[in-house]
Amino acid sequence: MKAITANRLSDGVVVYVDAHGALVERFGDAQLFDADEADEALVRILERKGAIASAYLIDADAAGPTGRGALRETIRKSGPTVRRDLGKQAELTDERV
Amino acid sequence: MYRYDEFDETFVRERVAEFRGQVARRLSGELSEEQFKPLRLMNGVYLQLHAYMLRVAIPYGTLSARQMRQLAMIARKYDKGYGHFTTRQNIQYNWPALIDVPDILDDLADVEMHSIQTSGNCIRNVTSDPYAGAAANETDDPRIWAEVIRQWSSQHPEFSFLPRKFKIAVTASDKDRAAIKVHDIGLRLYRNEDGERGFQVFVGGGLGRTPYIGERIREFLPERQLLSYLEAIMRVYNRYGRRDNKFKARIKILVSSDPDDFRRLVEEEWAKSDREKLNGPLDELLRVRRFFEPPKYENIPQTCNSLDAARARNDEFDRWVRNNVSDHRMAGYAIVNVSLKPIGKAPGDISAEAMETVADIAERYSFDEIRATHEQNLCLPHVRKADLFDVWRALDSARLATANIGLASDIIACPGLDYCDLANARSIPVAARIAERFADSDEADGIGELKIKISGCINACGHHHAGHIGILGVDKKGEEFYQITLGGSGGEDASIGEITGRSFSSSEVVDAVERLVTFYKENRTVGERFLDLYRRLGPAPFKETLYGDAAH
Amino acid sequence: MATLRIKNGSALFGDIRKGQEISLAAWREGVRPEAGRFEISIPNTEDIESLENVIRRFDAVILDFPVFSDGRAYSQARILRERLGYKGEIRARGDILCDQALFMIRCGFDALEIGNGDKDAFTKALGAYSAYYQIASDNSVPIGARRSRRRDAA
Known part of the structure; x- marks a missing residue:
């Protein structure tokens, strides 16, 4: 499965695309796409140039990022592994981060 | 130190106004990200993993107390209460919002600072000797x-x-x-x-x-x-x-x-x-x-009885003087190195509170001067020997008196995959684990000068090629591995470190470094540094230490 | 397609004046301009100094920015103005953003082919700075010399 992630233009915060095409901060709210749906959804998001600085597909399942980029994407999803007091792991406290 | 006149001030303000306009054009959609990227980079704004990153120039590493306090203010107001000193005498903020950056630049301009040309394909911020003057x-x-x-x-x-x-x-x-x-x-x-x-x-x-x-x-x-x-x-x-x-x-x-x-x-x-x-x-x-005339030094003797007495009384202070204090050109003065490498923490990171402590100390004891070093530490360049004990106590209260300058735990490390968009592997956790392994002060003193430098990717922001022991993070099918280079130096005897062989997994790399250090301790002659031993013996015995017979 | 021209220190916008343009490659094949205004376009990989005798025959030299990040033509323009003393028009063509316009003018360009670029943005960009640190090909007095003058006057 794939998820779409981006950095928000105004503040750079990591966001994901949810089932309604909205940008959400929690990975837990991200929509998981099949590979062919994902490409189409990504095209739609990339059109929103005024909202995001970059957007791309990641491998993921419901538990979190998977595949080769899993470590990098897990760090983006949660925050620095050396500062557990910073990033989403500190700010979004419910377990669906 | 240099002070802006109205030409410098006007120039920097005009540059801020220009960048404010460029940010507005991006936010309005007039500029695409592809067009904006080189413009933001020319002003030190990167997009990293979690957020934007702003790199602020500290020209030739020289700061006043007022400037350091402003850096602390910016860390609190626009960031998450800390900053990161880099290997190019700059400071980076890891969490600023793009929409705030023009205001940050105006706040920097208030204290004669900027982020001009801290990135991009241009002439970057000029660096110099932190002991200059x-x-x-x-x-x-x-x-x-x-x-x-x-x-x-x-x-x-x-x-x-x-x-x-x-x-x-x-x-x-x-x-x-x-x-x-x-x-x-x-x-x-x-x-x-x-x-x-x-x-x-x-x-x-x-x-x-x-x-x-x-x-x-x-x-x-x-x-x-x-x-x-x-x-x-x-x-x-x-x-x-x-x-x-x-x-x-x-x-x-x-x-x-x-x-x-x-x-x-x-x-x-x-x-x-x-x-x-x-x-x-x-x-x-x-x-x-x-602007670079020497400060008004006092005419004081070279030897300082109160310092000698304090060193004799207090072993920890004595160790700090031995490791972190350098000779000054003026009699009765010393150069104080402020370690930003407390054991187990991110090299070069400093909290807003600690920045303010350094500013206070600099104002009171070092003619209002602070320096950033390319080894990610700070320096108080003009401290009277008679004040060293008070300076040490003040630094120690802010965890800034780790007595490890030039030692195994004084590690250079880039931000790595914990922050950086380019990184292949994490640097900071490896630095922390190595520092913990060599945390015992007597043991670290016994090892002596040892420059360990860690980069999270081939771009080498952690200067691994210039480390006596260099560590390069690589990605192997999604796993973090670390390649070791030996024999590098960034000093007057500069050399590029040589790759030893296959890379080590994250769980192996600290033991590998320890094996190298043990080999060094067992084979050195009196006064011989790790680097000297490597140059004397060549790579073969070190490779054997790392890889055993498999090296042959 | 608009061209920005600097005349007596101010920016004017108009259509590209159609002189008779040939490329350096055509010149090398023996093409020679006929009567009228002659312009020559030169790739940014050329050693402009070695072309002194060619360039002297032309009213305008067109230098290329294939992408805005390729800055070789800045050096070509300065050499043309400062070393060869070229007095004709030096025109920038290619990927030209308003954010580069001032650098171009300072390096000796006096015309920029801005295409559909925003004229107001170019005008604003040209006025972004009141003084510069370096001596270059424009006539502005660098900051160092301004400081000297001010001291002399005091």
Whole structure:
């Protein structure tokens, strides 16, 4: 499965695309796409140039990022592994981060 | 130190206004990200993993207490209460919002600071010796020339779209604390046999994907000729540097392909140039020089009885003086190194509160001067020996008195995959685990000078090629691995570290480093550093230590 | 397609004046301009100094920015103005953003082919700075010299 992630233009915060095409901060709210749906959804998001600085597909399942980029994407999803007091792991406290 | 006049102030404010306009054009959608990226980079704004990152220039590493307090204010107001000192004497904020950056730049301008040319394919912030003006045996204060270069390179119309980034470092001492031979241009000011001051000019050093030690392209350049000569080097690079391949675009590739030809091209260009015009007016140089007059030192004796007594009384203080305090050119004074490497923490990180502590100490005890070092520490350049004990206590209260300068736990590390978009592996956790392994002070003192440098990718921001022990993070099918290089140095005896062999997993790498250190302790002669032993024995026994018989 | 021209220190916008343009490659094949205004376009990989005798015959030299990040033509323009003393028009063509306009003018360009670029943005960009640190090909007095003058006057 794939998820779409981006950095928000105004503040750079990591966001994901949810089932309604909205940008959400929690990975837990991200929509998981099949590979062919994902490409189409990504095209739609990339059109929103005024909202995001970059957007791309990641491998993921419901538990979190998977595949080769899993470590990098897990760090983006949660925050620095050396500062557990910073990033989403500190700010979004419910377990669906 | 240098103070802005109305021209400098106006220039920086105009640059902020220009950037404010560029941000507005991006937010309105007038500029695409592709168009905006090079513009934001020219002002030090990156997009990293979690957020934007803002790199603020600290020209030649010199800061006042007021400037440091403003950096603390910015850390609190716009970031998450801390900053990160880099290997180029800059400070980075890891969490600013793009929409706040123009306001941050205005706040920086309030204290004569900026982020101009801290990234992009232009002439970057100029670095220098953190001991400038304080070191014994210095020919002159190298910051005079660093400031001249800062002004000359700011928004240079011809050299703002170079093939690749361009870094210049200046020193005026035999002891190289600015790593000049691993810069695009390294300048060493000295006096020739006739007593005239001039520069030895090194070009084409650098780390990254293909590391090189700079070529000495001129043995003696009269100091007054500096700007015209720099223009000649830059023009040759702008015209002939490769632009077809990003990885071959640095000047080191051009120089190393034929150093003699490069030297000839520079000398020809220089001979044809209007040197008088390019060198600038002499009285402007004298004006800049006046800002770097020595502070009003007291006339005090070299030996300090109260210091000796305090050292005899307090072992921890004694250790700190031994490891973190350096000789000053003036009798009765010392240079204090402030370690930003508390065991187990991110190298170079400093909280807003600690910044303010350093500012207070600098104001009270160091003529209001602070320096950032390329080894990601700070420095208080002019402290009376009689004040060292009070300074130590004040630093210790803010966890800034770790007595590990130059030792195994004084590790250079880039932010790595915990923050950086380019990284392949994490650097900080490896640095923390190695520092913890060598945390015992007596053991660390016994090992002596050992420069361990860690980069999370081949771009080498952690200067791993210049480490006695260098560690490079690589990605192997999604797993973090670490390659070890040995025998590097960024000092006056510069050398590029050699790759030892296969890389180690994250769980193996700290043990591997410890094996190297154990081998060193068992085989060194008296006074021999790790680097010296490596140079004496060569790589074979070290490889065997790392890999056992499999090395053969 | 608009061209920005600097005349007596101010910016004017108009259509590209159609002189008779040939490329350096055509010149090398023996093409010679006929009567009228002659312009020559030169790739940014050329050593402009070696073309002194060619360039002297033309009213305008067109230098290329294939992408805005390729800054070789800045050096070509300065050499043309400062070393060869070229007095004709030096025109920038290619990927030209308003954020580069000032660098171009300072390096000796006096015309920029801005295409559909925003004229107001270019005008604003040209006025972004009141003084510069470096001596270059424009007539502005660098900051160092301004400081000297001010001291002399005091």
